[in-house]
Amino acid sequence: MVLNSVLFIFIFLPVILLIYYRIPERCHTARNVVLALASLFFYAWGNPIYVLPLLFSAAANYYLGLEIAGRREAERYHEARSSLIFAIVINLLMLGFFRYASFLFHNLSALFRTELPFKELALPLGIAFYTLQAISYVTDVYRGEDPEYGLLNYFVYMAMFPKIIAGPIVRHKDIRQRLTSRKADRSALGAGICRFTAGLFKKVVLADSAGALWTVISAREPAELSALTAWVGIIAFAFKIYFDFSGYTDMALGIGQMFGFRLPENFDHPFRARSVSEFWRRWHITLYDWFRDYVYAPLGGNRYGAGRQIRNILLVWLLAGLWHGPSWRFVVWGLYFGVILILEKFVWGGFLKRLPSWIRRIYTLFVTLVGWGFFAGSSLLYSLGYVRAMFGGGANDGGGAYYLRTNLILFIILTIASVTGGRRLKDRILARGNRGRALVTAGYILLFLISLAYLLTGPYQPFYYAFL
């Protein structure tokens, strides 16, 4: 099941909330049981068979977590270490097998010029996310955090339905307390509803509208696009992926709030960033933090001199790129940012800081848009062609002006929506007492109804990041 569907919003979620709230707050085990069963049902709805890898991953990491903690307690550090390595290997093997096997086989076939036989597997939903989360768990336990002693609680942590499909990637220590006691009252429910509604609107209305423009432009061969068309297209793509992902995150966090959880933020107005380094601290924050803490730091980070740091940055970004999906274009995308970040750190970072903010923002937008040129599209070949078109390598199709003109209002709305959260505006209106509150309530209801219209009538749009 997905969060942006009529079945979820009108049937599944209300039913689960109803059951959940009937259980008194102190019976947190019962409440967790409800969450666990709901999550199992939610996950099984999409692809029933792939519940098995999820259950296996949960059970394996749970037991390994206890084992690592036990060995650490007993000061058998070497054995704790081997348990950790074993756990990480199992997780990576699972991810590799389900997600990257056919990629590997394709490349081997190309390399050896034969057709290696293999069977294409469907992708278990969320495996890229929950695998990373599991690795963060066992590593944290190894590093001294308390493990999760309850299997039920561990399962809720791993597979809780708001975040199982596409994150955010949650650290166990950030959630451990709330697994056993959390407050879910009417104000939390309402806050969750507001957050969810905003996210729903972002995803099914804003992302959908931007995506429609991207679909039209990307249907053409890159070589036929003028530079203007290519830029208009990639801006549409950037808006689409931003509102799609941040909208979905809002929905996840909103639902989490309804159940009393405070899930971590994934986005912080990334288009306001004044450098590429800053951009990546505002975009998909939990992923960035994960790579920083579980790949970059173990590799040595910046503690062993510039040469090693450069190597580490490139390695991290190669892996981060590859994580996004089994395609060479993601590797190129990752390395592109790795190189840019190295240049920012060692070459022009200081100079950059002395420039006025607006220039820095334009620079950041330019760099990230070119980056999206590598990311978008269906293959490396397409992406290279597209980026070439962005720099004038395509034809002169005369359509760019048309696309820009007819989407200007949309772009303005999208820019405003991405750059401010409307939070200050909301506060100002709310300060006017009951009238203000009624206005804001009406506003959320309107957003919900418009979202409903788009939801019912648009083509079924699964969440982009989950299917890369």
Add this chain to the structure above:
Amino acid sequence: MNQVRTAAGSPSGKRARKLHRHIVPWFILIIVVFLLISLIARDKTYSAKEGRELTPFPRPTVASVLSGEYQENLRAYASDHFFARDFWTGTKTRVSLMFGREESGEIYKCSDNYLIQRFTLPSTEAIETQTAAVNAFAAKYPDLNQYMLVAPTSGAIFADKLPAGAPMDDETAYMTAIRNELAGGVNFIDVTKALKNHKEEYLYYKTDSHWTGLGAYYAYKQAAETMQLDTSLDNFEALPVTNDFNGDLSEKSGYNRGVKDQINVYFYRDSSFKMIAEYTMEGTQSASLYQSAGLSGNDMYDVYLGGDHSVMTIETSANTGRKLLILKDSYANCFIPFLAANFREIVVVDPSCYYGDLNSLIKEENITDLMYLYNAVTLSTDTSLTRALTGAN
């Protein structure tokens, strides 16, 4: 809209909490009311507005649940049968128009209330494949008079109505490419100039992808020259059959739902001229090429020939030995009535739903003339003609 944590006791924090508490009953109300109405309302099977069947309530089976197919059908069912679905569809169109879109699904909203669909030039390979099939078939029947008419759509004739800079490929370039590939045995009929000469007239529908009876008539006059038809019998009377036609472009895009087109049908003034239309698949006959039943259906354009049929035969009292086989798309439906006086028999085949044998058809009916009639947009993405011809080669 990222939530920065506000201090819980601060005034804005307090106000936010009040809002959150306040909003809950509203949403509960909305969810419950919408759900109840949707559950109670009886299921419809067909959406006139969207022109498609609505998903019926799926029955679960072990196989379909395990594969996820049941869940997908249930999702589609819930979406299709949500109450007031047409209202929501309309809302979405209105909102997207507010965003400034002038195009939906490759259909442009143009001036003078016209909707025009986009034409994309197909690849050279596609053009060559298609014409190769036509040429190969032509080579088999060197004795037949063969013609190909690729009709321009409103995008070519009314190009000035398009939004400025709207991407639209050149249909005449397409026609030229086809003409160059065609073998000498097939005569290419170009009606573009003839139509452009009358471009101030009502040649195409505002809300539909087809040309009007008038547009087809001017095209016919041009074709008559190439086909060496006797136009002395052409004395037609135009009869309007509806002023309420809202066509396929409007339906697909959601634009201009309130704009109405007029449909005219054309009769020979000479009432001694008789025709019988026989619908082979359906096993029915009619004395008229126009079916008024089409006017009460979902697509009023079906009044012409009763819509598209895999094969139908028209026999006339024309004083000639010529017999025509026409392979066509729906553009021909309002064109064929003009041909009637020049052929003893017209066999009408729609390759997109015809799976018979063209060779035996030609032999049995003693066909003397073979014509292809397609509009540029449909032909540019069509594969059924090639299939039907190569299957018969």
